[in-house]
Amino acid sequence: MLNILIRRLLLAIPVLLAVASLTFFLIKLAPGGPFDADKAVSPQVLKNLNEAYNLDASEWEQYIDYMTGILKGDFGPSFRFPGRSVSEMIATGLPVTFELAFYAIVIALLIGVFSGVLAALKRNTYLDFIPMAIAMIGICVPTFLMGPLLVLIFGINLEILPVSGWGQLPGDKILPSITLGFAYAAYIARLSRGGMLEVLNQDFIRTARAKGLTERNVVIKHAMQGGLIPVVSFLGPAIAGLLAGSFVVETIFQIPGLGRFYVEAAFNRDYTMILGTTIFFSAMIVLFNLLSDLAAMWLNPRSRDVL
């Protein structure tokens, strides 16, 4: 296992370098620059700005400068927010995004696994149909609809929860966590139902039952270990997706997370910020995929050879 871990971590280095290099040249291809504004600045001012940010150097020089910088852990200054460094902005937004993703994944797992397992056990009954129908809705209804709907009901009509913010007013973390978690709960419910159904039909479950184990023990000790492997494999990319994809929820609920910086940086052509966040999110994706592979391996020894 340690070998695999080291090999995968070493493999991540060229991947991240490739991501950084590709992003560097791709964003330069996008028309428009960081200092284009509605009220255009004079050529003189533009020249001063380009000099201030080293944008007047050749692409290769800039590239080498940037790469040397990131190897030293310096992601450069933000172009959009003078006086802020990209590292500082990532450090500000990250805890919020992590916290949101954590609540969301906890909610998704609780609801998803519970209803998925229940549906598998009570196959073809209303306990199967109803949660699975809700799961289908959860997959189909995008967060940008779910969020405002929840806000209208709980925030504006019932007036029991704040409509926006993060840690400002009591209870303001509930609606965004549910909104973000619900979409993933739906996937997890369907995955756990599928996984459980497959396992429940296998011989070792029959054996366990034949030995006279209680149904509770059969399900929790024997079936779930195998039945939830698809969920575990899904969790890695899901957490990475949650981190990078929380932009919509962050915008709807006015949450100061990293997702908003990421998307707004692209709109603003804030080169260093785009690069910094892209590299960071790529690292997260690599890391969480690795973690979920390791977890799957621990649950299912057979997969060790494949990995």
Next chain:
Amino acid sequence: MRYYSVFIVLFFLIGCSSSLSPVDDGLEKQIFHFGNGSEPQGIDPHIVTGVPEHHILISLCEGLTIPNPFDDENLPGAAESWTVSDDGKIYIFKLRKNGRWSNGDPVTADDFVWSWQRILTASLGSQYPDMLYYLEGAQEYHTGETNDFSTVGVKAIDSHTLEVKLKAPTPFFTGLLSHYSTWPVHKETVLKHGSIDDRNGEWTRPGNFVCNGAFSLKSWELNNKIVVEKNPMYWDASTVQLNEIHYYPVSNVMTEDRMFRAGQLHVTSTLPSQKCPVYIEEGNPDLRIDPYMGTYFYRLNTTNPNLNDIRVRKALAYSIDRKLLVEKVTKCGQIPAYSFTPPGSNGYEPTTSIPFDPALARELLAEAGYDSENLFPKLEILFNTNEDHRKVALAVQQMWQQNLGIEVELVNQDWKVYLSREMVGDFQVSRAGWIGDYEDPNTFLDLMRPNRGNNKTGWENYEYDSLVAKANSTNDQALRYQLLDEAEKILIENMPIIPLYTYVRSYQLSPDVKGYNPHILDHHHPKFIYLERD
């Protein structure tokens, strides 16, 4: 058991939230909750550009003059009085003896000289140095023709007397001084955290920031909230009634609307455009539609062979029904525009007109050589991706198709792509908007002079240029407006731009907020604002 505990926690949190809403709480504590559009770039008045930045800076720093909530003329700010020489070129400002920075240091004339030197320092890369180009020698210093700042027309005569020499009489100069680029910064603080031309100095952080406004910076959570608190050092602190202002960078207009409805904001930065007609119909008492010094217009690329002909440009302009556009499309109190400068800007009333006359338009187009045999080639309207711009473009497309038989294609682009295409002239017709920087027609008419970066239409008319230049060299306001009106007539006669409507400021304001008077530039000095429930 696990599940039950989660639900218990949820209900506990729900139970907690039935406390006072921020708006109710704000009323008690005089805390103003302000929807501020987007996260400000920063709060260095010499670096930033934009409206959210202005909202914050107006509470933190103060220029020589401040906007007047009751009238057009600016009120004294850091300067208590000023005199102007007969030729209108020399201003002597008397600074307040009790003017203090938020750290207690006196505000002196030298502070202004140094601040203006800073914004004119090329390597700082300020985007607004031209606001001071009206000063003698300022442009030369900024563009590096000279390194000697003593050649620039600003001098401290003594610690509280500032002398400013202008290149030409500039009747709107005191109005210009309420723009944040002309505001002072605290020299010692800036230099403690970097050099005069350091864009990235940390002097603007909470704890470091020192300025001379009615409020001082208390905290700044990125993308979350900026809090400013009453500054006891402010010369007019006794007038200030608010204790704190909380600025929220809410970039999503729907979120902002919901926050307002849930009592989390006293004022919004704008309004979802689809809600405006609904609120008007419902008679929503919180809806405010104020006049605003801005024009929505279409740029025509006059270097394009098809749009090179004045008759074609006029035909396009005359076939647009502006009244219909504001009544059926924008539907939020906008005013049809028949001039580039919004009427009534500081007493200036342009006498131009643009008829809606499809028959005349077709005639003009035929004169230009386009009829049913020789069809006008397909036209493209470029706009930045936005539902409201699309609606206007769709209406114009329809009108041109119906009235002139011209086939029109709509092209929307990401904001920066749209800007760069406009900049290099890669467009035929392009959507544009212009908001005045100061209360004078010059902020509009200067734009269309040849060689101005924001002209972008390729139109160069030297008669127009000399009229605007002449207007800006006279001290006689009536004559000046007459000359500017003549220039405006040339502009409308040549039609490099098609004005569509005059903007309005539409937003929601809690009835608790008092002293938030309409202002044509949307400048609201917070010392006049207070919270009180009727």
